[in-house]
């Protein structure tokens with residue numbers, strides 16, 4: 001059974017100016033659809049990756065998965081329970097401790113005034129659990145030393161901080177960890193350490209990851225299934241081999257073509273046209289049509305539905 | 321979990337403080353060290369006034385009217401007694417009245433700033449973290465209050481409070497009313513700074529991590545955000561202290577502050593001012609110098625603290 | 635070979651701190667030829683930006699050049715101060731930084747910023763400058779350039795702003811452009827556009843470019859030669875294809891091998907143990923020795939020789955070690 005089940009998930013933000021400004025400038029309210037009708041499932045003990053450019057709604061989905069944001073419509077079910085509509089407090093609490101998140105910025109994710117020990121055990125301590133030796137055990141598991149428990153975050157490098165974040169995420173023995181760009185702030189050599197650690201922990205603890213990233217090479221290495229987002233919509237979902245060898249959606253193709261390649265010496269790419277449109281007024285029909293090299297009339301009028309195509313799912317009228 | 325070695329003793333808070341950049345810049349700033357020394361001496365002598373002061377100026381038994389208007393360091397014509405800073409019209413030792421006056425001034429200043437700080441931090445944290453209408457109401461109130469000079473606000477509050485206290489308690493309550501008045505006129509800047517810092521902190525990921533594990537807003541504000549917004553508060557508190565001492569002196573000087581039975585530095589200056597042109601300059605001068613030294617060195621300390629805590633200026 | 639546009643000789647930058655003097659740039663030497671793009675890579679804190687800032691005289695005190703020489707078109711510039719340096723910066727050296735907003739004056743129309751820069755540095759009339767400003771915006775691919783000269787920076791998207799910055803950096807026809815992480819804040823698709831633009835303009839005009847980045851992919855695609863920096867020192871310098879496919883320095887090798895691309899199909903990534911040392915604790919001898927699989931006693935004691943083109947700063951350079 002799928003551990004995470006996301007159905008028809010949407011999130012709209014009210015980005016209007018304050019009431020007085022609106023009245024004076026005669027503007028109407030403005031809404032930004034950050035996530036729009038997204039469906040996917042994550043199998044237990046697998047890694048599901050969400051990729052997309054900045055503003056495509058990756059973090060917003062991540063926050064809705066862990067319950068930091070409420071969906072505007074649609075549902076997120078984890079182990080069959082929907083945090084947003086569940087009323088049984090014990091069930092909510094049980095699910096809460098089953099979900100953890102790792103954030104992008106290792107400098108902002110640790111309270112600078114707390115000792116590492118207190119940071120790591122907080123998820124357990126705040127529920128009144130037993131924390132003796134817990135921090136020390138977790139520190140060793142993430143490759144730091146027992147002595148580090150008494151230090152403050154500023155004494156650590158970015159990579160070490162991210163290990164502390166991972167230790168904190170593991171403290172409540174979760175099943176699902178949502179990782180929002182866990183290595184974007186790290187250097188390549190440190191990124192390799194952290195990604196390896198994540199892989200090891202996944203095997204040891206039977207974890208399920210939802211990995212959010214804009215780095216295609218990282219996603220390719222880590223994920224069993226990849227969802228590509230464009231302007232808040234899922235445009236393609238496939239296994240890594242399919243996605244990288246046979247990308248079906250024109251946006252995926254563009255993304256793969258544009259990504260700099262380490263063996264692409266002097267590669268003369270025809271850079272993609274245009275930029276991501278304003279999310280407050282997205283283009284009608286297929287949101288990608290102004291930049292799509294193969295767009296047709298139908299693309300401007302009709303939003304393409306997600307359909308299954310050779311084992312992948314793709315939302316494009318013309319993909320084949 | 322006994323299979324883990326006992327962790328080596330982590331650095332203590334004191335060790336960390338002594339190693340800190342703050343202490344390092346302190347050691348390298350002569351102005352800061354001198355001001356700190358002055359403040360320390362003044363505060364200690366205020367606290368230990370009963371031990372230091374030659375006389376207790378508020379004990380009528382120890383007063384001798386014959387000693388009135390004795391100039392500093394000169395024996396009194398009638399009693400032959402000599403006073404370091406002279407005496408006032410009632411024969412009270414000026415040095416002693418200053419020590420006791422400083423107690424009142426410092427107590428009112430510290431208590432008022434503390435009151436303003438607690439109020440400002442609480443309202444700032446809440447408006448920054450909760451937002452919405454709560455924030456609008458708190459911050460608009462603050463804006464309105466800021467349009468009036470704070471000394472005016474203090475006088476207003478003092479007047480109202482005095483009006484509602486029964487006559488027989490007025491002198492007794494005067495100090496507390498003073499603290500309330502100065503504190504209420506001063507909370508705005510704490511609230512503003514704390515709100516601004518809270519807005520920054522609440523979007524940081526450590527706060528999201530705390531929300532994620534289900535901590536309550538109260539716990540997040542107190543345990544997570546509060547410790548991280550305190551450094552600017554410390555700067556404002558120090559500078560506010562200097563201002564509060566002066567505000568108290570101003571109010572007392574205007575006769576709406578500390579009563580003559582419990583004279584603060586401001587009251588002393590008001591009393592002394594009456595004798596300036598009749599030649600008894602010392603009754604005014606010494607309290608004025610003390611007030612100046614106290615307010616100036618606290619202020620300099622606050623300035624240094626602000627620069628030292630501001631990474632951009634370092 | 636023709637004389638290089640920029641020539642850096644044994645450059646060191648020092649910063650006195652309370653824990654002693656740190657050297658974020660330590661004995662670095664390289665040349666950049668006209669029309670050439672030299673990439674500078676390295677981990678965060680390796681001293682890439684510091685080296686770039688030293689060239690343009692933008693070191694924040696107390697950081698200062700403590701040793702070495704910088705030559706631009708045969709003129710020695712490391713001791714230039716104040717006005718002389720400022721004139722040189724606009725005229726001979728163009729700059730593109732990571733955050734386009736910091737390079738643009740938010741209160742001025744972008745056309746005026748271009749015109750002002752050209753009038754300061756080029757002997758041309760105002761009408762001529764106005765014409766060139768439109769042309770410059772067209773050249774960097776701003777649609778409707780004639781109308782857009784009257785826009786303010788905040789009216790542009792991030793990618794468009796970076797194009798404007800590039801137009802601004804190039805409008806006084808400098809011989810050297812220093813681009814410090816010009817695409818790090820941008821999306822992949824926009825990054826590809828900006829890199830292509832930078833390459834085209836510099837090839838066309840024969841401008842020398844110092845391209846600072848930590849993205850190996852950008853280095854591979856955009857540069858001709860690459861300098862790898864580690865803890866303030868040059869680890870390796872050479873033609874980009876040689877350095878990336880057959881690295882001689884164990885650090886470069888580790889860096890390349892730890893990218894997910896090189897470990898494709900393997901369940902674990904190659905990893906270099908540890909992290910780059912802090913500048914106040916750089917080990918004796920070779921700075922890389924605590925993390926290096928080939929380190930010997932010699933590495934731990936004797937400082938490694940400085941490198942010139944095609945060499946690695948290593949006692950035991952790798953031979954024929956292929957990574958990708």
Ligand SMILES: Nc1ncnc2c1ncn2[C@@H]1O[C@H](COP(=O)(O)OP(=O)(O)OP(=O)(O)O)[C@@H](O)[C@H]1O
Pocket residue numbers: 013014015032033034052053054055056057058059060061214279
């Ligand atoms: N609290 C918010 N209020 C208003 N708009 C928001 C809010 N959070 C996100 N958005 C908008 O929603 C869209 C999606 O944002 P999101 O952070 O999910 O993107 P992302 O894919 O994570 O991008 P990045 O790679 O930059 O992190 C963006 O256009 C963003 O501006």
Ligand SMILES: Nc1ncnc2c1ncn2[C@@H]1O[C@H](COP(=O)(O)OP(=O)(O)OP(=O)(O)O)[C@@H](O)[C@H]1O
Pocket residue numbers: 649651656658676677678679680681682683684685848913
């Ligand atoms: N005022 C200072 N005092 C001490 N060290 C400093 C100071 N300013 C910078 N440094 C150090 O100088 C080193 C070089 O910094 P630089 O900005 O050049 O790195 P970089 O290679 O550009 O890194 P990044 O990829 O993060 O931009 C860093 O290790 C930094 O910690």
Ligand code: SF4
Pocket residue numbers: 249250251286287288289290292293294295296299304315316317318319
């Ligand atoms: S639906 Fe049309 S516009 Fe959208 S990606 Fe497919 S072909 Fe392009």
Ligand code: SF4
Pocket residue numbers: 883884885920921922923924926927928929930933938947948949950951
């Ligand atoms: S000099 Fe020695 S330690 Fe340094 S990189 Fe070469 S082999 Fe490794």
Ligand SMILES: [Mg+2]
Pocket residue numbers: 058059060180
């Ligand atoms: Mg994000």
Ligand SMILES: [Mg+2]
Pocket residue numbers: 682683684814
């Ligand atoms: Mg830099």
